[in-house]
Amino acid sequence: MIRIGCGSAFERDRIDWPVRLADSGAVDHMAFDCLAERSMALNQLRKLEDPNAGYMQRLEKPAAGFDVRLPKIVEGFAPFVASGGTMVGNFGAANPEGAGAAVVDGLRAAGVSGVKVGVITGDDVMEQVVKQDLYLPEYDRRISEMTEKIVSANAYIGAEPVVEALRQGATFVLGGRLADPSPYVGPICFRNGWELDDWEKVGLATLAGHLLECGTHVTGGNFTDPPFNPVPDMMELGFPYAEVDDGRIVVSKTPGTGGLVSTKTVRLQIGYEIGDPAAYLTPDVTADFSQVAVRQVGEDRVEVTGASGRERPETLKVLVGLDLGWKVTVEMSYGGPGCVERAQFSAELLRARVEKALGDEILEWHTDLVGMSSLFGTAISRGYPAEVRMRVAARTASKAAAQTIFDEGDYLPISGPAAGGGRGAMTLARAIGVTPALLDRSNVPLHVEVLES
Template sequence: MRQIRIGAGAGYSGDRIEPAIELAEKGDLQYLVFECLAERTIALAQQAKLRDPAAGYDPLLPERFRAVLPLCHAKDIRIVTNMGAANPQAAAERTRAVAQELGLTGLKIAAVTGDDVLPYLSNGDYRIEETGAAVADVGNRVVSANAYIGAQSIAEALANGAHIVITGRAADPSLFAAPLIHEFGWSLNDFHRLGQATLIGHLLECAGQVTGGYFADPGYKDVPDLARLGFPIGEVSEDGSVVITKVAGSGGRVTPATCKEQILYEIHDPARYLTPDVIADFSNVTVEEVGSDRIRIQGASGGPRPETLKVSIGTVEGFVGEGQISYAGPGARARGELALDIVRERLNLTGVSTSELRFDLIGVNSLHGDRLSGNSGAHEPYEVRIRVVGRTDSLAEAVRIGNEVETLYTNGPAGGGGVTKSAREVVGILSTYIPRHLVRPTVHYVEC
């Protein structure tokens, strides 16, 4: 039975680059997919594009492509990625420039646009999923709105000979489903196979997670050589079954357990996983070990695709100011608590205006608060780090929070050190749904 080998070159925007090089060198691939986009990532990219119309794509795009393009060009490995973020066309032009720098010719690069649906939000009665409020009520705080597009336009670009396909907000599994649709000639109405393709994409989309990265838990779930973690390969057969594996000798593990954890990762309902391509059903999936670091997975299915597409809305949510300082030695916790009390009172005395404030002892109660952290006072760490963070309406107010923490150097408890402070604008994410027919992906081509 005919097989296609797809490698996962990245699982998020800042992921490692070396595993993708290893895949291109030793993975015997036909496709290398870089999944680098998250909800907040694209909102930040939209802000960057507003500042500079030539920006808005993934900042690591040039570095990644310099690393892998020579190998992929030589080995005829095609690349699919969502590193276009808010500006796929600019990303395609930048990719062409990188290819020209490397002396590579004969490349056809496709940019898929159409996921930016911001103009439509003011023309309909759309509701925010998280609150039920009208999207229109958010007003001028909205900076971006990107719909999740599916595999169809990506497969179209591959059918038209694209060596590299760059999208914006495509659904993560769709990046992997598109090569399968193209290579095997699967119908866009073959929901059984599209359900399996979505499962394959879901297994691969987070890269090192399925080879043991997110799985590792020392003493319970030990994973070898994580510093050299190998990213996964999907050996996909024409019937839709897949063997998940990795490059021999690379770090990490592929086991039934690593694959099962990834199958369940971020799945709201295993029997009804909504994507732009299909409503996938993972409830009858089987997982079988067929060799060392070789796991066969099959049994997914699906039903007709949803009539609406999810939209991630980026909103301006004010500013956040933060300051941190450390205390060590006997009485470190008491000094840390005193430092927090001082900053709390100082912010009140100086009239710093905040809508939300947190006062944390990192390592004691910063993640789960006093109740869940068992904060009885019995825990006496040798060192603590305090963090004060607040939300404000202006950058100037946010700066004042970190400044007050810094003054603890000479105005607070003894022995404080290692101050850091920051102030930044905050982008929030909300969700809504838009009718499918309003989203019209378009493919643009450049060549070198």
């Protein structure tokens, strides 16, 4: 039996709550998913970014291309690592080697020596993708038709190199684009003595990872809809962990924390980001969740059974990152009689002014009336609102064009329709596209290096 907890659900997730789980004694392994779909491309761009290129939203200076939280994560979890706990995660993003060095430095600074740090490389498949001129189905084009836009290509990699690093004695393992459940699948299979071609067991391990990888998504987050689905004490939701054994997963959360683990929270997370429940594809397995059952077996303890799996796919999913220019948003509120008409007029006026200046430098334009139609278009309509927020979002070829739209938004309160207020924080950032492709796994050789703190 292994006890494994979630340490991170995304690239900017909080650190304090999972540290509490690690220090609680409930787990001996922690796994971290630190990447969203666009993270690889963003991190690649951060590596390339000119430090003097001016302001990019939320990026004060270029980062090293790996998880910016890493020094704080190492510091926070150092006591757990020092006490023999194992950490696995995709902290490396676009720079696993740099992340490995940062972990070694961080552990030494925390006075933790002799810890073996496994570094997995090889998920960066830019060369292979260009050489094979892969087809991008969402765009119906080949790589060679979009070369100037491509900034990154990373294969989703599985638990194999994680297990290799654990076998070599590493207790801190990191890589780049490890697939979301794989930082869990590696330690679960290795510690339980399961082979990675025992598809049924790998399917079970994958379900455990799937249940935990979104953190508080399974302990009461993104769940309550008052008066439905009440959640006790949301001040601090416990981070989840699981006990994984032959044929059985028990999901629970940090002792003494708020939130809940119920058959309902577990159901929702089983169904999160899946397609056909009988064929959940990962680099490790074709997992089958279609016959899964859940049962409450204690307070905040839910047993999950019935997971299975078949042979893993021969191809790996690759996410290709595309530089699609710049994205800018402008917002302004209007209230009272005529507010909808003034908001619409304001958006049209803004567009007319910038179109005169920019012409076809505007690649895409989108207008929202927040409070009326921004989430669901015309799918729900509820009469005339008391107030409405005009929001314009545009994609442009150049940063200068985005800046022009940004500036016109600034002029709007004193040069637009009456009584527009609350201009608020406008945004200007890179527009990153991500799109999938498939690459035969024989083209993705992976490498494991073990360092020591």
